[in-house]
Amino acid sequence: MPHTLRAPLAPPVTRLVPAPRPGRAARPRATLVAAAVGLVGILTVQAVTLFQPGYLPDRAGVLYLAMLWWALGMTTATLLLHAAPRRLAVGLLLAGTVTIHAVALTHGPQLSDDLYRYVWDGRVQAAGIDPYHYGPLDPELAHLRDRWLFPDPGGCAAIERGPGCIRLNYPRAHTIYPPVAQAYFTAVHLLPGPPREHKTQLYTSLASLALVALMMTMLTARGRDPRHAGFYALSPLAGLDVASDAHVDVLAALLALGGIAVLTSRPRTRSAPAGPPSAAAQAGAAGGPVAAGGPVAAGRPTRRRTWIAGTLLAAAVAVKLYPALLLPAAARRRPVVVVGAAVAVVGLSYLPHVLAVGTGALGFLPEYLNVEGYGQGDRFLLLTALGINGAAAKTAAVSVLAAVTAAVMRSEPSRVPVERAALWLVGAAFLVATPVQPWYGILLVALAILAGRLEWLAVAAAGHPVYVSLFTDLPGDARTLRVSSYTVAALVVLIATLLRRRHGTHACPQAAIVTG
Template identity: 35%
Template sequence: MKPPTAPTLPPLPAVPPLPAVPTAVAALAALTAALVLTVHHDGYFTDAAGLFLRYAACWVLFALALLALRRVPTDRVVPLLLAGTLAVTATGLVAPPRTSTDSYRYAWDGRVQSAGISPYDHAPQDPAPARLRDPWLFPTGAACAGPDRAPIPGGGPVPHCTRINRPAVHTIYPPVAEAYFLAVDQLSPHGARHKPLQIGAGLLSLGVSGALLLILRRRGQDLRRAAYWAWCPAVPIEAVNNAHVDVLGVLLAVTGLGLVAERGLRRRAAGGLVLGAAVATKLMPAVVLPGALSGVRRIRDAAAVLVPAAAFTLLSYLPYVLLSHDSVLGYLGGYVDEEGYDDPSAGSRYALLRLALPDSWTLPVLLAAMTGVSLYVMLRGDPGRPWSGALLVTGWAFALLTPGYSWYALLLIALVALDGRWEWLGLALAGAAVYLLAPVFGHRPALSATAYGAAALVIVVAAVLRRRWETGRPGAGPRPETAGGGQRPFDDRIRNS
């Protein structure tokens, strides 16, 4: 007699996957709504911790939107990417600048130049250009009670103040940035305030997205990478809402690297020229120059990039040298002192190095480390992918310098979009954490070391896992660029999804 058998249950119905496009649209809509709420929240001085929580929530939704984008069919990626880019960028326009007053200096520099005065000759509080002041940039009376107002001396019994930070010092911005400020002022309607600069920054941000798509298409790379820039919360907040001129430098740097990656000395020379314009916008893009020299074996190839870059940077200062009576370097030296870059014992710079080294060692070790990374990129990098080496140099410069201003990372984000190594985005979030939370909780060096240390740990772990994945593929060894954390191997999976 056979033992009784258990009844056979019918197979469970297969759970259909969520529709790819509607899921991505929903994630993108949630990200856009969260960004609007974050930009509307005027809590930098009153609720910085709450503001950071909103910002962190935007980053979580950003990650979910990127995951959803992976499953979107290739033929629908570009329309969805462009629609999301417009929506995310527009969120930066819904309120005045929230976490930075730099754009007020831009507006003043543009106005001074329109009056035929060099922006390098007078500080905003100097009496000489006082006739150019208006109540928007230079409030009086009760309007001076705001926490972002700096007092102006010599105002008499009625308080005089300005929205411009550091009103006692001359401008710090290089000539291409100053030319941009002048252009915005000339194109702005009379009495316009912050909105023209925000709109200009929004257009530049869209230009970066377009340049990324063009370069990725020409190189046969997955266009989804452009979303690392186009949908990143830092872009509408720092590039658009705060209208930081860094976005112009990013556009020029991305364009320059795209030209350098093309074959031929003329294209490389054109790329060097554009990279020089990027350096003459904010100086920081100079950090991508080792990447632009990736794999260069001949002196003429290196000279084709460096000579035009140096020539443009120097010549762009010439009109202002002729126009100005004071130094065109402005407050640059004072800024370096103020930020503690020349004194490791001050501030929160070199936070990770200071965990293991005496203060007197940090600067020499930093210089040695960055020299080593730069030489590695120039000797072992892929000349067809200069942004890969540029990301490596820029990323480790951020990790070792531990800057406290979140908008500096805009350049890093664009390089991630070109190269695809998403893990470097953690440095951008670390900078935001230091910038927003340090004034609230204090202990800036410890906070900086914690935030940047966590980001660096993610980078190292991801590089190790990527190397194992690359070397574990049948018949495939590590590519030259992956030895430094290189090209993102998961792009093949994305492309085939």
Template identity: 35%
Template sequence: MVVLTAFSVTAYGFLDPKHDTGLLLCTAGLWLLFALAVILLKKVPTRAAIVLVVAGSVLIGGAAMAGPPNTSTDSARYAWDGIVQDAGISPYAYVPVADELAHLRTDWLFPTPRENADGTHTCFEPRTHKTSGIPSGDPLCTAINRSKVNTIYPPTSELYFAGVRFLVPTTAAYWPLQLTGLLLSVGITVLLITAMRRRGIDPRWAALWAWSPLVATEAVTNSHVDVLGGLLVVVATLAVSRGFRFRGGIALGAAIAAKLIPVIAAPALLKKQPWKVILAAVATFALLYVPYVLATGVGVLGYLPGYLSEEGYESGNRFALIGLVVPKSAALVVAALLIALTAALVWWKTDPLRPWFGQLIMIGTVLLIVSPRYPWYALLLVPFIAMTGRWEWFAVPLALTARLLAPMPGITATAVGTAVFVVVAVTCYRQKWIPRARRLVTKR
């Protein structure tokens, strides 16, 4: 896995849908090796397995740093927001191509466009696109996606970006966020092992996070901030399971202020004394926003409303399975009802001493319903696959990965539908056969 991870990052450049066969084959190979490694780990003694899990987390994550991002340009926006903040400017105040920020542009984020004979300009660097300054209209090349709209990221993420970039010069390209992603992913590995040992769970299951190809690709190579939200949700879940509800609420509020989607982790944490979790989460979320609201006002909303519309959630176009059975105009309403029903069931059935089962169901089901085209959203799910050992839920990140690497409606619907089938089938098998097997063992 270490060798193939490094090869896939270095041998293939930024994803080109027309020439993605090599990356697709490498990704498939990594998932097969991952499954084989986890199966073989069962034969390793516990103490040696713990060392191997941590070492694998470090080595696979380190291999994922062998090259720049290969399927996303989000970390370019992260870096830019950090650079802007470290210059004393709110990241919500200007769009990246605003002339007011021209003095902050670096060559790796804004390479010089090449002028053609006819006076037009071309961008030749990978991960870049042609744009223009505002309001000057000067031709620009940039690696920052959606360079003419304000940032979408909430305050926890913005503080994280500023902190990472504060420690390095502006000329440092992608590696600072990749290194931080590696540290966060290894931190989650250690946290999972510690929590599992304390609760009598086989720590070998931590390999489901530590060695996951999704983690290496999306937390390290592409440096997605979702890994920070995932860490905070794990902390919140473990804190609440031990009765520390105010602390859990603080971690949950910080997680929601990292990327909003961690709000779906709330239902599993509200079984007992929910007011403590809610109060702490709301207060934390609000306090994190205060400095940015004072600096920018309502501009802190950034591009969020436009993003939701762009992604097709308002029109219903992004719901891979729901859109097949109901009119697209009604898909959003149906999705909202299904999510609300899932949240109610999770709140009702969750064991407050073991809330990770509720998190698995809530987060995994929402991802299946919403079916985003970005697999890194599943970084929120994988820690709870590890905590529960319910490996069948890996069908969800696999389906989202297929949607990214082969973005065709038929493939997307098939992948998401297959994920639903796998999860339901294996869950039914567990419910039917495992209790019976336990009864037989007890009688013997």
């Protein structure tokens, strides 16, 4: 037999794996512990805020607490983003979010009395009366008044207000809220729940939790970390303006993001083999566009999905009018379908009220714009700081928004995702119109998180100093404070944008994650 040559056995190969440096593995866990401490700090600030003496925003201490909340919220969200294990960090974020909303249910509103108007409008509609027909003080609605919304002298003293007080703002004016908001108020009135303020707070908190869940789902679909939703969930917008003050703006943001989700969704495909992250996933993680075949492709959406998206966006407009700013960003692929759906939904929602009260269906809106100073052109804080006032300020504001709208319409959806294009429009509107209501920033923050442009959180945070300064005496000149708040926020956005361009990255620099 021939001799068979066998190769000698190779000696076992010993791979030298560098030992981890001491403490490196423990850092993510230490970050998780620090995040847990941050959540405790947020809850402490929330509890102190809830029990501040005085009526609504007429307290300087509430502003300081709100800004401290912003600082703690943004710091804690950043820590959770870098904490490990990831599943535990997500659980901690969700637990903290639910706890913040639950704590808010133990006390009444803190900065605004808008929720009392929500309750009243729901009560009026449940009685079969059109909400745009009468003001709360009209004699036709006398039978609907009670000692809660229209307190006697003892009730006024209990809430630290003078005799003859009314919980509703603008009690002689017809309601300002659009029809889908009115439908929501009626639904809350008819649904079961805790008494008085807490019922409205409960359902608004549920909408806020749904918004957090939707953001996390959309972030995951874009190949990004769902923990970015913490930049909304841990902010005073969620815990104070939504959970405590129950602003309906959270419903508008939920519907608007739902429209974006439908517009950018793609059918599920077979999972690719595990491997290094693709370029599409990396682009999604950075907040940039994702190529076709990735989590969110940039192809043209179907007519059906576009119609559904336009319907949801229109419903958001019929809750609060400013989500209309999202329509140009959504209409770049199928403008006729999006605009057609928006016009149909808004028109149909207003139709029963127009038939009932005619032009009165506009409610208090025209007068409200004048009360806010937009009619005179003196509400535009950054423009007036540049010496542009009156009619010139209104012309400049319209020109800026028109230019941004044109830029959005010319942009390519595969390069500029819907959420980023929408952020351009909403962000420009904030910097031009400089609204005093901080809760308007809920939509802005949601878009900033989805677009990976966290520097815009500074613009949302600027609303709290502006708003509180209208109701209480603060150190220094109030107008300087208001202008400075938006000026600093605008500089943060500008610097972050320049840094991003300089370094050629889509990611928002951590230095741009500010507290406002």
